[in-house]
Amino acid sequence: MFKLLKYLNTCKKEAILTPILVMLEVLSEVFIPIFMGKLIDEGIKGNDISLAYRYGIYMVALAILALIFGVLASRKAAIVANQLGRNIRKAEYEKIQTYAFENIDKFSTSSLVTRLTMDVSMVQNAVQMNIRIAFRAPAMILFSITSAYIVGGNLALIFVFIAPFVGLGLWIIMRGAHKYFVQMFNKVDKLNLKVQESLSGIRTVKSYVREDYEIEKFEEVIEDVATNGKKAEKWVMFNNPLMQLSICICFTLIAWFGSYNMVVNGLTEGAFANIISYVMHILMSLMMLSQVFLMIVISKASVERITEVLNETSSLTEKQDAVSEVKEGTFEFKDVSFRYKDKDILKNINFKAKQGEFIGIFGATGTGKTTMIQLISRLYDASSGTVLVSDIDVKDYKLEVLRKEVVTVLQKNVLFSGTIRDNIKWGKEDATDEEIISALKKAHAYEFVSKMKDFLDTWIEQGGVNVSGGQRQRLCIARALISNPKILIMDDSTSAVDTKTDSQIKETLREETPNMTKVIISQRLSSIKDADRIIILDTNGINGIGNHEYLYAHNEIYKDVYDLQQKGKGSEIDE
Numbered sequence: 001m002f003k004l005l006k007y008l009n010t011c012k013k014e015a016i017l018t019p020i021l022v023m024l025e026v027l028s029e030v031f032i033p034i035f036m037g038k039l040i041d042e043g044i045k046g047n048d049i050s051l052a053y054r055y056g057i058y059m060v061a062l063a064i065l066a067l068i069f070g071v072l073a074s075r076k077a078a079i080v081a082n083q084l085g086r087n088i089r090k091a092e093y094e095k096i097q098t099y100a101f102e103n104i105d106k107f108s109t110s111s112l113v114t115r116l117t118m119d120v121s122m123v124q125n126a127v128q129m130n131i132r133i134a135f136r137a138p139a140m141i142l143f144s145i146t147s148a149y150i151v152g153g154n155l156a157l158i159f160v161f162i163a164p165f166v167g168l169g170l171w172i173i174m175r176g177a178h179k180y181f182v183q184m185f186n187k188v189d190k191l192n193l194k195v196q197e198s199l200s201g202i203r204t205v206k207s208y209v210r211e212d213y214e215i216e217k218f219e220e221v222i223e224d225v226a227t228n229g230k231k232a233e234k235w236v237m238f239n240n241p242l243m244q245l246s247i248c249i250c251f252t253l254i255a256w257f258g259s260y261n262m263v264v265n266g267l268t269e270g271a272f273a274n275i276i277s278y279v280m281h282i283l284m285s286l287m288m289l290s291q292v293f294l295m296i297v298i299s300k301a302s303v304e305r306i307t308e309v310l311n312e313t314s315s316l317t318e319k320q321d322a323v324s325e326v327k328e329g330t331f332e333f334k335d336v337s338f339r340y341k342d343k344d345i346l347k348n349i350n351f352k353a354k355q356g357e358f359i360g361i362f363g364a365t366g367t368g369k370t371t372m373i374q375l376i377s378r379l380y381d382a383s384s385g386t387v388l389v390s391d392i393d394v395k396d397y398k399l400e401v402l403r404k405e406v407v408t409v410l411q412k413n414v415l416f417s418g419t420i421r422d423n424i425k426w427g428k429e430d431a432t433d434e435e436i437i438s439a440l441k442k443a444h445a446y447e448f449v450s451k452m453k454d455f456l457d458t459w460i461e462q463g464g465v466n467v468s469g470g471q472r473q474r475l476c477i478a479r480a481l482i483s484n485p486k487i488l489i490m491d492d493s494t495s496a497v498d499t500k501t502d503s504q505i506k507e508t509l510r511e512e513t514p515n516m517t518k519v520i521i522s523q524r525l526s527s528i529k530d531a532d533r534i535i536i537l538d539t540n541g542i543n544g545i546g547n548h549e550y551l552y553a554h555n556e557i558y559k560d561v562y563d564l565q566q567k568g569k570g571s572e573i574d575e
């Protein structure tokens with residue numbers, strides 16, 4: 001919990017004022033029983049009605065004061081909780097933006113969503129509901145025990161004996177419930193994953209008439225969440241009975257010893273009424289305190305999950321004196337191997353591409369094509385060996401500079417909700433309309449964009465669902481081309497574009513961007529047939545390198561697939 005205190009920086013004043021106001025509230029309240037005792041002993045028993053009225057007025061005034069301080073404290077607490085929630089979310093979001101792909105893989109997107117939304121809400125609610133009570137209850141207990149001791153002497157010690165037992169009980173409950181709350185939140189991660197997956201893929205679900213299956217899967221996940229919630233509640237349910245029991249014991253003891261003291265030691269009725277009020281205060285505070293503990297248990301799991309996000313360091317680090325210019329569009333793999341966790345993907349890759357070269361990459365699904373090209377712009381770091389761009393290790397560049405000059409049109413490319421202009425400008429913030437149009441033309445996207453009613457202002461829905469697959473791919477290519485990078489990588493980026501347009505795009509790129517090094521991954525050999533060199537990847541690494549003629553004559557995989565695709569028996573392999 002304390003780790004998150006620094007996120008109170010924008011509401012320091014309120015964070016300090018809240019406990020002060022709470023103390024004032026408690027102070028106002030603890031004086032009320034004193035006046036009540038006096039009202040009974042001096043006013044009623046002393047037959048002095050005007051004195052009774054006066055003490056009555058004091059009590060009302062104190063109650064009003066307590067109310068005012070209470071309201072003010074609650075208001076400040078609400079500000080503190082909201083600011084805390086806002087600041088933690090901001091910090092988490094900023095941290096996630098620094099993550100490398102590897103860090104994102106570690107958490108999974110859906111878990112990050114939960115950690116950014118629900119977990120922060122849990123903490124925020126816990127603070128909002130409890131900050132006042134957390135200060136109020138202990139202060140109330142302390143003041144009340146002290147006052148009760150002054151008025152009733154040893155009677156107050158009963159609380160001191162009961163308190164350790166209550167504390168122990170609470171500790172056992174907290175310990176028992178905590179692990180189930182942690183498990184429950186992990187299940188909520190799975191729930192979010194399921195929701196995200198099935199809603200974003202709802203069209204696929206419907207086209208395969210898999211609704212019932214999806215509902216069944218969903219039920220399994222929510223059942224899991226409920227089961228863990230139930231287990232945690234099993235512990236939590238002891239909380240109230242424990243409190244009730246302690247209250248009963250305290251009351252009985254006070255009543256016994258109180259009446260004994262009245263009869264034997266001459267304790268006055270006023271003092272006894274006084275002590276009974278304090279007993280109420282103390283027991284109420286104990287009840288509240290147990291709720292605070294409970295909330296702490298629940299939010300502890302959330303706090304841990306949030307701090308995990310905040311403490312995660314990006315697996316990609318930048319050197320202090322990092323290189324800030326990419327001179328040439330050459331790149332090289334020197335003995336590069338790569339593994340995801342413990343799964344070896346790339347083995348001893350050696351390859352050098354020249355400036356302006358058109359490199360094709362071909363290989364069956366899962367051979368590591370995407371993995372290989374992601375190393376060039378440092379989306380991942382090689383497990384061993386070196387990847388160089390313009391003869392400098394990619395790890396020596398400023399990330400921003402490297403990614404500006406090595407642009408990848410990812411296989412899973414996405415458009416964001418916004419206009420076409422907004423989307424293309426992602427590649428270059430200050431791009432003019434002329435530059436946007438020129439990029440669209442190169443990507444052969446101009447033709448369909450110009451037919452759209454709002455042209456560059458056409459609104460793209462979230463995920464680009466209102467443009468066709470091929471159109472989306474071409475817009476993504478335009479987005480990459482607009483910054484005129486030194487190296488352009490297209491990962492299966494024209495798979496949904498018709499063969500004719502596909503070759504036109506490649507031809508335009510060749511003619512209009514001769515100095516740009518182009519790396520094109522494709523399952524369609526016609527798409528990379530004209531490349532200067534084609535890399536054939538298989539599960540053992542590079543199987544062959546050469547141009548079309550060379551590979552057709554010397555590489556079995558290439559020849560077989562090429563012949564197969566020429567015959568029109570299929571344009572993809574192994575899928």
Ligand SMILES: Nc1ncnc2c1ncn2[C@@H]1O[C@H](COP(=O)(O)OP(=O)(O)OP(=O)(O)O)[C@@H](O)[C@H]1O
Nearest residue numbers: 105340345363364365366367368369370371372411
């Ligand atoms: N983020 C990841 N975490 C763990 N394993 C991964 C990850 N991404 C890919 N893999 C695994 O690495 C292997 C290579 O994946 P990669 O995406 O590089 O293949 P690919 O050649 O691009 O395939 P495709 O032609 O289908 O795009 C696959 O076996 C895949 O399961």
Ligand SMILES: [Mg+2]
Nearest residue numbers: 369370371411
């Ligand atoms: Mg791939």
